[in-house]
Amino acid sequence: MKLVLEQIEKKFDKKEVLRGADFTFEKGKIYGLLGRNGAGKTTLFNCINEDIEIDGGSFYIEEEGIKRPIISEDIGYVLSTPVVPEFLTGREFLKFFIEINAQKMKESKSLDEYFDFMKIEEEDRDKLMKDYSHGMKNKMQMLVNIIGSPTILLLDEPLTSFDVVVADEMKKMLKEIKKDHILIFSTHIMELALDLCDEIVILNQGTLEAIPKENLDNEEFKEKIIDTLRGEEG
């Protein structure tokens, strides 16, 4: 299964943020989307998630040679600032989410099993989410996005708000689930991208470009990425 982006264009007022972004993302890989501040990473995600309309181009899923448009169940989107309904407890939110998406869910576990999977402590499960820390909210958001088991998982700077221990747990978790998903992970922390991702994709001047590692060592690879980000020939 593939997610294909073809010549995606998006502009705000007169500013062209995406100018014909082209790329094919495949299942089973974690893609690290790198870009400088304001390069349009979040805009690209918002376009794929259909939060904003694109001005040109198209994107679709290709499955065994058959193209089809993306539907709601295909996408999970974890925002950089986690948003959860604060008037619910973690358990209530999860219960609600599972009830709503019951038909689409492939496997059914108990609520506590899900919390265990995400390493959310027992005492936190029945607290109102308004009292959750940033990292906890982020975990909840990640959890409900993952349990729906969407084909495409967009993660916008997801690990930056976690402490090192949780970030490590999350990394392991993402590696664990990657075989069933197309994971696109935006960040501007290069070490994280190199450490976690199978492929590095750079968003620069509104277009997407893969940086093949080939037989470079890590330092050379970093140099190459930075050169590309600067807009120089690598």
Next chain:
Amino acid sequence: MKTLLVSFRLSNTYGANTWIYRLRRLPVIKKLIPASLYGCGGLKKFVYILYVILKTILAFGSKFLYLGLMILLPLSILPGDKAGNFVNIFFFLTAMGAFTNTELFNPTKAKYYTVVLMRTDAKSYALSSLWWFLAKNVVTWIPAVLILGMQAGIPLGVCLLVPVVMTEWKLAGSALMLKYFDRTGREVSENNLKLFFSVTGAGLLLGYGLPWIRAGLPVQGFYLAAALLIPCAVCSLRILIKSKSYKRLYKKILNLNGLIFGVQENAAATQQKAYLSKISSGEVRTGNKKGYDYFNELFIQRHRKILTHSARKTAYILVVILAGVLLLSQFNPKASRGINEVMLNFLPYFIFVMYLVNKGAVVTQAMFMNCDHSMLAYRFYRQPDAVLKLFKVRLLTLIKINMIPAAVIACGLPLLLFITGGTENPLNYALLFVSILAMAVFFSVHHLVIYYLLQPYNVNMEAKSSAYSIVNGVTYFLCYMCIKFQAPTIIFASLTILFSALYIGAALFLVYRYAPVRFCLKQ
């Protein structure tokens, strides 16, 4: 002086930019004004000059308005000597203003930018802006007091002393507040509500109250007070000039929650915090509700403080009012006839009442702040059938909540009609009852539909849709206008019921048609 000029330029540029920003948000004009206007020389200068001119006109005009409305108008109904009453009202209102309109203690955006962000020296900024404030005050008061005051027959001496006494008071007030801050280190922002209400209360009471009991300040007393205030003002001046607390003061008043309203994220964060604090924790009972019913039930119960509890409170208050009116009608035949007349001819008035007791606006606001703001980020929540399912559940709950106070009015009005002598046409009872309930349903539908169709906020909780504010404004205006409108209940109630039914039908149609597309976060 230089500090002052810099802060001027800053606040004026800020003001002009705000104008451009607002203009760019209006539907049609948006297209005519490019974002580059912010940086464009000529046009920008034009807006800038326009802004300064308008500010100047306002500065002068507001004094005329204040003098006319707050002092001269009440003079016409107060007993006793005109000039005496004038000085009394002026003296005490100005004393009140010395603490509630100070410049020094007013936490403004301009101060935040100048002192906190641009790190201008706090003391020189504070003093220069205080001098400017006082000078501006004197200059803008002179024409108002000379023109309006003289016209009203106030002696020239008094008129000339007006700006002087005002300056004396303002200096004294500021110095006193500064001293208080030095002593206690407590926040003394002039927007402090406790301070504001106690000082304002006292000022108004003394200003308008004393003349009523003929104990007002005589004109000679005013001259004496003006003279006595001179040494006070001089002392105050010394305190103000010598003080070293300005930086500390600004740190305090400019960092308090919600006061830095100039910074958008902060305003939104404060607003969100305020809404989050309305969430009640504790037991909730959801029975065996599932899915959106379960979700909505939790929302309502966790917001019971502002929803069900507040509706109940309104209902209790209405019961008390109703009981009062019932009693009145029993003991006062004249009032009784009047009430009977109201029941039969003034039903339009109750549109405004029903508008006021309706919880729709509060509910939708809370829905957005504490629920939809985050939930709309989830794609499943924006699916057409999810939007409509939740809309239905919400509408029913909203109607249920609004029925609590509505029921009191709906039962109360026919009861009042019956007790005050009844009517020849018994249909009136039924119509009163049904039309009030229809209004309750109407407003519930209206608020929720408007919210679903014109959802005005973006991710940062800034209202982005002027259409939403316009619709709300027009709704308020129309309801308010109904107060002035009389019609026989039979006709008006029938029309209300018919209109409600049609409106609800049309509104629901529109929601089912468009809400799935329109109900999303604005970009």
